[in-house]
Amino acid sequence: MSSQKIKKENCPHLSEIKITQTEKKACGVCGERENLRLCTSCGGVFCCESHQAHNREHYEKTGHPIIVPLPAGTPLTWIWCWVDNAYLE
Ligand SMILES: [Zn+2]
Ligand SMILES: [Zn+2]
Ligand SMILES: [Zn+2]
Numbered sequence: 001m002s003s004q005k006i007k008k009e010n011c012p013h014l015s016e017i018k019i020t021q022t023e024k025k026a027c028g029v030c031g032e033r034e035n036l037r038l039c040t041s042c043g044g045v046f047c048c049e050s051h052q053a054h055n056r057e058h059y060e061k062t063g064h065p066i067i068v069p070l071p072a073g074t075p076l077t078w079i080w081c082w083v084d085n086a087y088l089e
Pocket of ligand 1: 011012013014065081082083084
């Protein structure tokens with residue numbers, strides 16, 4: 001799957017970011033502890049596509065649009081929008 005980049009200004013979902021930090025250290029579904037992603041709408045933590053892809057499953061269930069990697073750096077290492085299917089820069 002190729003991943004594109006778009007400018008932050010062109011993502012209408014950026015305003016839905018509410019949570020960028022968490023104490024959670026495991027996927028909320030399977031307990032995976034590596035390559036975690038944080039849902040910035042609800043604070044849920046899920047594993048990435050190199051594991052069981054619970055981050056994608058969470059988006060498909062909830063429509064929560066934006067994830068960031070954990071541990072979350074400052075500034076954030078990257079921001080991914082599921083709806084736009086792109087990294088925001
Ligand atoms: Zn977006
Ligand atoms: Zn998982
Ligand atoms: Zn969520």
